[in-house]
Every structure is written in C-alpha cells, then in structure tokens.
Amino acid sequence: xxxxxxxxxxxxxxxxxxxxxxxxxxxxxxxxxxxxxxxxxxxxxxxxxxxxxxxxxxxxxxxxxxxxxxxxxxxxxxxxxxxxxxxxxxxxxxxxxxxxxxxxxxxxxxxxxxxxxxxxxxxxxxxxxxxxxxxxxxxxxxxxxxxxxxxxxxxxxxxxxxxxxxxxxxxxxxxxxxxxxxxxxxxxx
Numbered sequence: 001x002x003x004x005x006x007x008x009x010x011x012x013x014x015x016x017x018x019x020x021x022x023x024x025x026x027x028x029x030x031x032x033x034x035x036x037x038x039x040x041x042x043x044x045x046x047x048x049x050x051x052x053x054x055x056x057x058x059x060x061x062x063x064x065x066x067x068x069x070x071x072x073x074x075x076x077x078x079x080x081x082x083x084x085x086x087x088x089x090x091x092x093x094x095x096x097x098x099x100x101x102x103x104x105x106x107x108x109x110x111x112x113x114x115x116x117x118x119x120x121x122x123x124x125x126x127x128x129x130x131x132x133x134x135x136x137x138x139x140x141x142x143x144x145x146x147x148x149x150x151x152x153x154x155x156x157x158x159x160x161x162x163x164x165x166x167x168x169x170x171x172x173x174x175x176x177x178x179x180x181x182x183x184x185x186x187x188x189x
Contacts, residue, residue, distance in 0.1 A: 001034045008042035010070070016041070019071060023078040024052075030085035033057045033178070041070060050077045058179060061085065093145065139169065147172045148180050 005012050005020055020039050027034060034056040042049045047066050050073035054061040063080040067073035142150070142161040151159045151172055158173040169185040 001028075002036040003039065004037070005039045005041065008040065010041045010043045010048075012041060016070065019074060023074055026078065027054070027081060027085060030082065030089050031056050041074075043070075048073045050074050052077050052081060054081055056085070058177075059088070061088075144170065144172065144182060151180070 001024065003021060003024060005017055024034075024037055024039075034054060036055045038053045040049075040051045046068060048068065048070040049064070049066045050070065051064040052062070054063075061081055061084045063077045063084065065073050065076040065080065067076060137160065140161050141164050143164055147159050147161050147170070151174065158171055160169065160171050162169050171183040171185065173181050173183070175181050
C-alpha cells in the first residue's frame with residue numbers, strides 16, 4: 001500500500017508517521033486490495049483535523065474528523081474507515097451468509113448441468129464461428145466468495161455456478177487489474 005502523509009500547518013514527525021502506518025495496517029483485515037492512502041493532517045487554532053482518502057478495489061473511501069488531539073483525530077478517522085470497509089464487505093457477503101440452498105425432494109440440494117453449444121450447432125447463421133471449447137459442465141452450488149477463490153486457483157477465465165442462497169445461476173469472470181465481475185442469469189422454469 002502506498003501511503004502519502006501531508007501536513008498543512010502541521011509538522012509530520014516520525015512518531016506521527018509511524019502511528020498513521022500502524023492505524024492503516026489494521027485496515028487490511030477487511031480487504032487485502034488497498035492500493036493507496038492519502039492522509040492529510042492540519043491544524044487550525046486549537047483544532048486538529050485528520051482526513052484519509054483510501055483507494056481499494058476500484059472504490060474510494062473517505063473519512064474526516066476534528067479533535068483537540070491529532071492522535072485522537074487519527075483514531076476516529078481510522079475507526080470510521082473500518083466501519084465503511086466492514087459495511088462494504090458485509091454487503092458483498094450478506095447473501096452468502098443467509099444459509100444454504102433450498103432442499104429439493106429428498107433434502108439434498110439440486111445438482112444441474114450446463115450445456116455448452118456443440119460445434120455442429122454453431123455456424124448455421126450468416127456468419128461461421130470457430131468453437132474452441134464445448135462440453136457439459138456440472139453446476140456446483142457455491143457462494144460468490146468460493147467461486148472467486150476457485151477462479152484464483154485455476155487458469156480459467158470464468159466459472160459458472162449456482163448461488164447457494166438464491167438458487168440463481170451466476171458467472172464469475174476475471175477483469176483486468178485483478179478484479180472480478182459477476183453475471184446473474186435469470187432462468188425461466
């Protein structure tokens with residue numbers, strides 16, 4: 001993580017700098033993908049102002065606070081950032097924490113198959129296309145986090161699965177710069 005500390009009418013001492021680094025290090029428990037942090041410290045009369053702009057996962061998290069003590073202001077600002085990051089993480093995992101898939105029939109989750117186009121069915125239109133890969137793939141019941149972890153461990157560009165909580169078919173795919181996308185496939189039954 002790249003950390004920039006700026007002081008406006010305030011001298012950034014090594015003690016303050018190490019305190020900022022220690023407080024920002026705590027934020028890694030919510031996300032490992034923090035790219036940069038810009039910390040602005042300023043003094044106005046008896047007020048100490050701290051502001052942190054954090055860039056993580058393509059999003060920007062901002063927090064400001066004013067106190068009579070700079071260390072107290074830094075504590076408050078990092079606490080606010082922790083809450084923002086925790087809320088963001090909880091939003092991503094809420095549907096995954098709501099339990100397993102609904103049981104079908106005998107109490108076991110429904111398993112399915114995804115049928116991919118065969119080479120003979122492609123190219124019958126006005127344009128011919130080359131099929132590089134075709135076949136039947138089992139649809140596993142996973143959470144989005146589990147699917148992303150599986151995608152990270154193998155060399156595929158995408159993974160198709162059914163969400164345990166919602167019974168919806170999803171496609172997780174890799175984006176540039178190490179991010180991931182999720183497509184929801186609403187099927188009519």
